[in-house]
Amino acid sequence: MSASPPFRPSRRSAVAPFVVMEVLAAANARAAAGADVLHLEIGEPGGGAPPAAVAAATRALAAGACGYTEAFGLPTLRCRLAEHYRETYGQVVDPARIALTMGASGAFILAFLAAFDAGSRVVVTEPGYPAYRNILEALDIEVVPLPTTLETRFQPTPELLETVAGPIHGLVLASPSNPAGTMLARDELERLARWCRARGIRIVSDEIYHGISYGTPAETILAFDDAAVVVNSFSKYFCMTGWRLGWLVLPDDLVEPVIRLAQNLFISAPTVSQHAALGAFADRPELERRIDGYRRNRAHLLRALPEVGLTRMAPADGAFYLYLDVGAFTDDSVRLCHRILEEAGVALTPGVDFDPPRGRHFVRLSFAGPEDEVSRACDRLCAWFRRERPSGGAR
Structure with a gap:
């Protein structure tokens, strides 16, 4: 019998892990062992799918209306x-x-x-949602990191983009952003869109957190750029994470290409989830009530955390995250999060998930959970950081 051929995984599969999912697994393992764990690590809206969505899904299941849809989904x-x-x-x-x-x-x-060929160069801000770069890398599209800071509210600007060496073919934009929760004002978004359009740069705008804001509502890129691609989802505002249903708004030139790709890669999105999503629109008052809960959680954290030395954070204009500078306490956010989970029973996400070069000084916490849980987690965090403060210095 001949020797086995030297099989190995593809180079494209060698993407970085999604650290927040590893944190979730560690937190769940700790909870399974009987420890009390409070979850601030994952962007999981509390309360589950709205009741009208569940009712619509139940009706669809009872009617047997769950076969394939056309590639782009239910026309309704x-x-x-x-x-x-x-x-x-x-x-x-x-x-x-x-x-x-x-x-x-x-x-x-x-x-x-x-939108992009293999070898195209697409700008992704740091910090940013890790799946942007990981998906791009798996598709052999070159990721061009754009470091941002608290002073720029972790958002790109034309001035920052001017510093990028070499050609740019695309920009991934998020407003509100993950992990920082910052938003671009209307004039900032318009200026950025105009700069990109003048240079033939395709914008892919992640608008998944639209509907969740704490002041001026978020603007859509569609108001300023008819060549942009919009990505959105029923996961966040509509609280339907496990239903796995998102959507694209496409420019005219990408409609047919995406139809062909969708037919071959996915056939169609889950039909029962599409029926549920139709129902979800009837529950807007309930969804707005949940955002009021996020707003109270945010206010509580913004009052309490500065009292224990956590003063440098993004303003969280939208979404349900705080991105905290913990550089006064650590230069290893992974170890810090491990310690907080073990010693305080609170799960946080280390900043290296969102910014590999600089995230060791940052953590992200999600305040999307129930108010009592977020309040108890805040109390534990404040007690933990208060104990750490007297020793001083980075550790």
Whole structure:
């Protein structure tokens, strides 16, 4: 019998792990062993899917209406989303440009494949959602990191983009952002869109946290750039994470390419989830009530954390995260998060998940959970950091 061939995983599969999922696994293991764990590590809206979504899914299951849909999804849901853009942003969107996808993750795969060739150079801000760079790298698209700071509110600007050496073919934009929760004002977004359009740079705008803001509502890139791609999802505002349903709003030139890609890669998004999403629009008052809970959680944390020396953080204009500078306490955020989980029973995400070069001085916490849980977690964190403060210095 001949020797086995030297099989090995593909080079494209050698992407970095999604650290927050590893933190979740460690926290769950600790809880399974009987320890009390409070979860601030994952962006999981509290409360589950809205009741009207569950009722719509139940009706669809009872009626047996869960076979394949066309590649872009149920026409009724696409029309409802087009209405959403008219109601929310005053934007007229042809339902033919809207594609239902396997979560926002599936939307990013389709958008990146359709918009960029292998070897294209796409700018991703640091800190930023790690799946951007990991998906791009798996598709052999070159990731061009753009370091941002608290002083720029962790958002890109034309001035920062001017510092990038070499050509730029794309920019991934997020407002509100993950992990910082910062938003671009209307004039900032318009200026950035104008700068990119003048240079032939395609914007992919992650608008998954739209609807969750604590002042001025977020603006959509569609108001300023008809060549941009919008990614959104029912996971965050609509609280339907496990239903795995996202959507794309596509420019005209990418509609047919994405149809072909979606047909071959996914066939269609989950049909029962699409029926549920139609129902979710009927529960807007309930969803707004949940955002009021996030707002109270945010206010509580912004009052309490500075009292224990955590004063440098993004303003969290939207989404449900705080990105904290913990450089006064550590130069190893992974070890810090491990200690806090073991010693205080609170799960946080180390900043290296979002900014590999500089994230060792940062942690992200999510305040999307129930108010009592976030309050108890805040009390434990404050007690832990208060104990650490007297020893002083980075450790």
